[in-house]
Structure formats: C-alpha cells, structure tokens
Amino acid sequence: MRAWQVLEFGGQPILSEIETPIPAKGELVLRVEAVGLNFADMLAIQGKYQVRQVPPFIPGMEVAGVVETLGPGATGPAPGTAVLATCPCGALAERIRLPVARVSPFPSEMTFSEAAGFPIAYGTSHLALTHKARLQAGETLLVTGAAGGVGLTAVEIGKRLGARVIACARGDARLAVARAAGADVLIDSDAPDLKDRLRAEGGLDVVYDVVGGPAFDAAMRACRPDGRLLTIGFASGEVPQIPANILLVKNLTVSGFWYGGYETHAPDLVAASMAELLRWRAEGLIRPHVSHVLPLEAFPEGLALLRDRKATGKVVIRVGQAP
Numbered sequence: 001m002r003a004w005q006v007l008e009f010g011g012q013p014i015l016s017e018i019e020t021p022i023p024a025k026g027e028l029v030l031r032v033e034a035v036g037l038n039f040a041d042m043l044a045i046q047g048k049y050q051v052r053q054v055p056p057f058i059p060g061m062e063v064a065g066v067v068e069t070l071g072p073g074a075t076g077p078a079p080g081t082a083v084l085a086t087c088p089c090g091a092l093a094e095r096i097r098l099p100v101a102r103v104s105p106f107p108s109e110m111t112f113s114e115a116a117g118f119p120i121a122y123g124t125s126h127l128a129l130t131h132k133a134r135l136q137a138g139e140t141l142l143v144t145g146a147a148g149g150v151g152l153t154a155v156e157i158g159k160r161l162g163a164r165v166i167a168c169a170r171g172d173a174r175l176a177v178a179r180a181a182g183a184d185v186l187i188d189s190d191a192p193d194l195k196d197r198l199r200a201e202g203g204l205d206v207v208y209d210v211v212g213g214p215a216f217d218a219a220m221r222a223c224r225p226d227g228r229l230l231t232i233g234f235a236s237g238e239v240p241q242i243p244a245n246i247l248l249v250k251n252l253t254v255s256g257f258w259y260g261g262y263e264t265h266a267p268d269l270v271a272a273s274m275a276e277l278l279r280w281r282a283e284g285l286i287r288p289h290v291s292h293v294l295p296l297e298a299f300p301e302g303l304a305l306l307r308d309r310k311a312t313g314k315v316v317i318r319v320g321q322a323p
Contacts, residue, residue: 003093004299005056009047013059013092015297021097023071028100030083033320034116034293035091036062037302038149039235044089045303051260053089060091064106064115065320068095076100084115086123086263092299094319101267104274107282114288117149117314122277122286123270124232124259125154128208129161131269132255133228137162139205142198142222144215145235146183147174147312154208155181156286166201168194168215170309177289177312189215198222206230213238220246220254229254235309289313 001020004013023029041059043049064084067077077083083103090096106115129135141158145151146167158165159182167183169175175186187197189211195218198204203224209216212234220229220242231240231254242254262270280286291312294302296319305311 001094002296003058004060004296006045006053006059007056009045009055011045013045013299015299018093020095023069023074023097025072026074026100027071027097028067028074028076028103029069030063030065030085030096030098030103031068031320032063032065032091032094032096033082033112033318034064035060035317035319036064036117036120036149037299037306037315037317038062038120039233039306042303042307050258051088058090058093060087060089060093060317062086062116062118062120063091063096064112064118065096067103070100074100077103077105081105082112082115084119086119086259088260092296092317092319094296104271104278106278109282109284110288112320113290113293113316113318116316117290118277118281118288119274120259121150121153121314122157122288123274124150124257125157125208126273126277127259127262127269128230128232128257129154129157129206130273132257133206133208133230135161135163135206138164140164140166140202140224141206141208142166142168142204142219143178143183143208143210144168144189144219145210145233146178146181148210148235148309149306149311149314150232151208151210152178152181152289152313153286155183158182158208159184160280160285163206166198166204174312181289194218195221203227208232211236212240216240220252223250223252225251227252231256290316292316293318
C-alpha cells in the first residue's frame with residue numbers, strides 16, 4: 001500500500017510503498033478514505049510536537065474510512081461500516097491499524113471529507129469550552145484564529161452554547177467565514193488597538209486562544225473579573241509569558257488544553273463529548289467547513305496551506321474514491 005513516511009525529523013516526507021497492516025487482538029484495519037490535516041502534523045514532522053514519534057513514521061492524526069477487517073476476538077463496527085478516528089500517527093496511508101475503541105461510526109449526513117476533519121477540531125473546542133471553561137449562555141467568548149480549523153469550531157460551538165462570540169482573524173475574507181459560523185462581532189487580528197477594541201465590546205468572560213503572542217496579552221487585559229482563558233495553541237510561534245499580578249488583581253484563570261491528553265487520561269469523557277457532537281451533526285446543528293480537498297499525492301501542498309494560513313476551516317487529503 002502507499003503511505004507518506006517521515007524518515008527523519010525536519011526532512012521532507014516521502015510517498016512510499018509499504019506492507020499492508022494486519023490487525024492484532026482488539027484492533028481493526030481501516031480502509032482510509034480521507035485524512036484531516038492539523039497544525040500538529042507540521043510540528044510532528046519537525047520533531048517539535050509534545051508526543052515525539054520515532055522515525056520512520058507515517059504522519060496524520062485524524063482519519064475517516066471504512067472498516068475492512070477485525071482482529072482476533074475483536075468486537076466493534078462490522079466490516080463495511082464508515083467510521084472516523086483519531087490516532088497518534090499513521091493516518092496518511094491507504095490502510096491503518098487502530099484499536100477498536102478509537103473509532104466512532106458517523107452519521108450518513110456526513111461525507112468522508114467532513115468526517116476526516118471532524119474529531120480533533122470539534123472535540124477540542126467542545127471539551128475545552130464545556131469542561132474546562134464552563135462557558136455559560138449569555139457570556140462573551142473571544143476566539144482568536146477564528147477562521148482556522150480549530151478556531152472556527154469554537155465559534156460554532158460557542159454560539160450553540162448560547163454565548164456572544166467575538167471572532168478575531170486576519171482579513172475580511174477570513175472574518176466572513178467566522179461570521180458564517182455564527183460570530184456576532186468581527187475584529188481584524190492586525191488591528192493595532194486590539195485590547196481597546198475588546199474592552200469597547202464590554203470585556204471578555206472566556207478567551208479561546210489558538211494564536212498566542214500579543215493577541216493573548218491583549219485578550220487577558222480585556223477580561224472581566226473572573227475571566228477564564230484557554231490556551232489551545234501557539235500558531236503565532238510565540239508562547240505567552242503570563243504576568244501573575246494581572247491574574248491576581250482580576251481573579252483570572254488560565255488553563256491549558258490538549259485534546260490528546262484527555263484521550264489518554266479521560267477516554268470516557270472524550271467518548272461522551274464525541275457522541276454529543278455527532279448527535280449535533282446528525283441533527284444539523286453544526287456543519288464542518290472544509291476549504292480544500294487534495295489528493296494523497298498533494299499532502300505537502302496541504303501542509304503549505306496550513307503553514308501559510310491560506311486555508312479556512314479544514315484541509316483534507318482524499319485517499320479513497322468515496323464522497
């Protein structure tokens with residue numbers, strides 16, 4: 001089968017022919033139809049992600065496909081079932097071996113391209129906003145990087161939870177995507193007076209920050225007393241250094257959130273969250289936004305779209321031929 005492989009950290013992945021995997025006890029093999037790309041994939045290839053794989057490895061952490069075979073004694077979705085899953089790596093291949101517990105059947109309303117970009121972005125935003133931030137109806141939520149793969153889902157879920165959502169993104173085109181997802185207020189991230197703009201909107205109860213850098217500092221200073229700030233990522237490349245005196249004076253809470261950590265230490269919480277999200281999708285209450293669908297051979301071009309911030313929502317790599 002064909003698969004992309006990272007032979008050394010920082011090197012260019014190569015498309016190779018490798019052996020097709022065979023499922024062990026408690027596992028299944030998925031015929032891959034589509035793979036969602038994430039900023040974390042770039043970090044993993046560079047050896048900078050919080051969980052380092054050992055080269056050679058197959059990148060890709062988010063996948064949708066069809067169950068092909070079950071391992072010995074495995075009980076799970078029957079062969080032929082369409083499922084989505086997350087994985088530490090291995091998705092960018094024509095087949096992937098996964099623990100049965102990792103996969104979830106998805107509604108017939110979803111295409112494989114939608115399903116492939118669903119679990120990490122929506123799972124991150126749902127658990128972060130409901131479990132960590134305890135976002136309440138009527139509160140004001142700021143989302144930075146609001147047109148990206150994760151940020152856009154935070155806008156959508158924030159509205160679903162009844163919040164007033166302020167979307168911060170770069171340029172009119174990206175802000176228009178955030179508005180379509182339900183944002184109430186649009187602010188260009190290049191605005192020189194971001195802190196003052198946010199204060200003029202009445203301040204913030206919850207901050208969902210995927211960017212870091214100056215945007216985090218501006219948001220923190222615009223928080224209302226008892227505000228909650230979620231650190232999701234650092235797309236700007238700058239990790240915020242947080243002045244504790246501001247936290248003290250305003251009674252602020254800063255929480256880190258990494259979805260992969262919850263998959264390891266709280267799998268039941270993740271499963272319940274994903275079940276609710278898939279139910280919302282089946283009811284038409286949320287709808288994934290995929291801006292680019294590329295063939296397997298174009299994986300490097302997909303990464304470039306993320307790196308250069310030329311995508312909105314998700315970038316998906318199509319491996320199979322199903323819709």
